[in-house]
Amino acid sequence: MKRRIMALLLAGAxxxxxxxCGGSGGSTGGSTGGSTGxxxxxxxxxxxxxxxxxxxNFMTLYRTELERYLVEDLGFSASNIxxxxxxxxxxxxxxxxxxxxxxxxxxxxxxxxxxxxxPSVTDMCNEAGIPVVYINREPDPAEEERWASEGIxxxxxxxDARQSGTYQGEEIVETANKGDINGDGKVSYIMVQGDPENxxxxxxxxxxxxxxxxxxxxxxxxxxQRGDWDQAKGQQIVQDALTQFGDSVEVVFCNNDAxxxxxxxxxxxxxxxxxxxxxxxxxxxxxQNVVDGRMTGTVFNDHFGxxxxxxxxxxxxxxxxxxxxxxxxxxxxVTTENAAEILEKVK
Ligand code: BGC
Numbered sequence: 001m002k003r004r005i006m007a008l009l010l011a012g013a014x015x016x017x018x019x020x021c022g023g024s025g026g027s028t029g030g031s032t033g034g035s036t037g038x039x040x041x042x043x044x045x046x047x048x049x050x051x052x053x054x055x056x057n058f059m060t061l062y063r064t065e066l067e068r069y070l071v072e073d074l075g076f077s078a079s080n081i082x083x084x085x086x087x088x089x090x091x092x093x094x095x096x097x098x099x100x101x102x103x104x105x106x107x108x109x110x111x112x113x114x115x116x117x118x119p120s121v122t123d124m125c126n127e128a129g130i131p132v133v134y135i136n137r138e139p140d141p142a143e144e145e146r147w148a149s150e151g152i153x154x155x156x157x158x159x160d161a162r163q164s165g166t167y168q169g170e171e172i173v174e175t176a177n178k179g180d181i182n183g184d185g186k187v188s189y190i191m192v193q194g195d196p197e198n199x200x201x202x203x204x205x206x207x208x209x210x211x212x213x214x215x216x217x218x219x220x221x222x223x224x225q226r227g228d229w230d231q232a233k234g235q236q237i238v239q240d241a242l243t244q245f246g247d248s249v250e251v252v253f254c255n256n257d258a259x260x261x262x263x264x265x266x267x268x269x270x271x272x273x274x275x276x277x278x279x280x281x282x283x284x285x286x287x288q289n290v291v292d293g294r295m296t297g298t299v300f301n302d303h304f305g306x307x308x309x310x311x312x313x314x315x316x317x318x319x320x321x322x323x324x325x326x327x328x329x330x331x332x333x334v335t336t337e338n339a340a341e342i343l344e345k346v347k
Contacts, residue, residue: 027283045318047082048108050093050098052137052197054085056229057258058303059111059136065307066109071331074311090114101128107314109133114197118143122154131317133157135200135310151319155323157310159331161203164299167333168204168281169211172251172298174335179279180216181250186218186318188248190241192229192234192263194255201229204255204283222249227259234259236267249278257284257298264294275336283331290339300332 039274051059070076070265082100084323086093092115100108101124108125110132112118118139125132131153138144147154150174172179172187190207194201205224211345212219227233234254240285252267254260260282264274272278279296285303289295306329316323 003189026056026265042315042318043077044080045076045082045107046103046105047314048097048103048105049081049083049094049110050086050100050108051083052093052113053088053113054084055088057231058256058301061285062111062303064084065304066311069308070311070314073308074315080203083280086111086113088113090117091186094121097124101125101130105130106267107131107133107317109135109137109310109314111137112197113140115199116141116197119146122147122152125149125153126154128295131314133310133313134319135306137200148325153317153323155313155317155325155327157306157313157327158329159306160328161200162207163330164283164301165202165204165207165333166211167299168208168253168297169214169282171216171281171333171335172208172279173212173215175279175296177274178210178215179251180217181277181279182247186220187250188220188222188245189251189253190222190245190249191224192237192252192254192259193224194259195226195228200283201255205253208253208281214254219228227254227262230259231258231262234262235266238263239269242270242272251279254280254282257286257289260286260295260298261289264289268294273305284305286341288332290334290336293336297333297335300334302329302332306330 019253038317050065054060067081067083070081084096093113097153100154106132110121112134118134122132134154134156136158138156140178191205193205196202209219223241225237238252252263254263260280263280267274267278267280274280274294275296281297282295283299285302286295286298290298309327309329313327315324
């Protein structure tokens with residue numbers, strides 16, 4: 001099990017590294033137990049998938065694994081899987097969903113552009129008798145309860161972002177000076193936030209800081225700004241913040257690693273040095289940067305586990321089996337210490 005996580009971390013780091021550089025690498029992440037079994041009876045089932053936008057590093061890793069797992073491990077035919085780019089536009093994505101219904105897909109896996117559209121999308125699919133697996137952007141808990149109480153075939157597969165936020169904060173608390181580089185008795189930070197349509201942004205922001213205050217550390221927020229999960233925006237925000245606040249910035253929290261990659265570029269361009277005069281943490285999969293000491297830490301967002309759980313849920317629906325309304329996959333904390341060990345073991 002441990003080995004598996006390590007392999008995943010390495011693969012994730014490599015693939016994210018590639019996509020971040022503009023490549024389009026595919027994942028070779030290992031298949032695992034926990035599937036509902038390889039089923040040749042899935043070969044003629046049609047799956048409609050829509051991703052909120054293809055231009056998202058993390059969702060590219062996720063999508064690659066989802067497709068691979070459906071075909072290689074679960075026996076779906078590649079020609080029966082349609083994956084659409086929601087292009088960050090809910091109206092466009094809703095059209096895609098209507099087309100899926102019209103073309104008679106058997107199940108949908110949806111990464112909504114706006115999680116708030118889940119109730120209307122669920123109703124559309126439910127009326128057409130098509131089960132839905134929502135991924136990555138969690139619908140409102142009240143909506144999830146409705147599925148259970150009304151017996152609607154819909155489910156959510158994701159990860160509890162409170163956990164990832166807490167891990168990010170702990171990574172700062174665990175540094176030698178607990179994030180207080182200049183010794184003034186408080187940790188001064190900037191927060192680069194993801195697109196709030198994903199509750200992950202809100203939770204990671206809140207819980208990363210909470211881990212510090214829970215540890216009795218005083219904090220000062222110098223800036224909180226939306227970077228929409230985007231590397232270029234992360235770079236711009238951190239570049240401006242370092243110009244404005246200079247050496248008083250001790251910690252840069254990024255809600256994801258794509259923005260942390262942008263932050264790292266800005267930090268290095270400003271002549272600052274991570275883990276010496278500034279700390280930087282993200283979430284997703286940039287393990288190599290942690291090993292290299294270019295990031296203080298990250299939190300592995302297990303896109304392999306999530307993609308596989310989503311596909312397994314789709315199969316359960318197709319087989320008429322019960323599916324829990326909410327399915328969470330654990331995050332894994334990655335610090336300078338265990339990242340090196342992880343890479344060593346998979347060499
Ligand atoms: C990931 C981000 C990604 C976002 C998309 C988050 O869980 O950490 O990297 O951009 O999902 O909704």
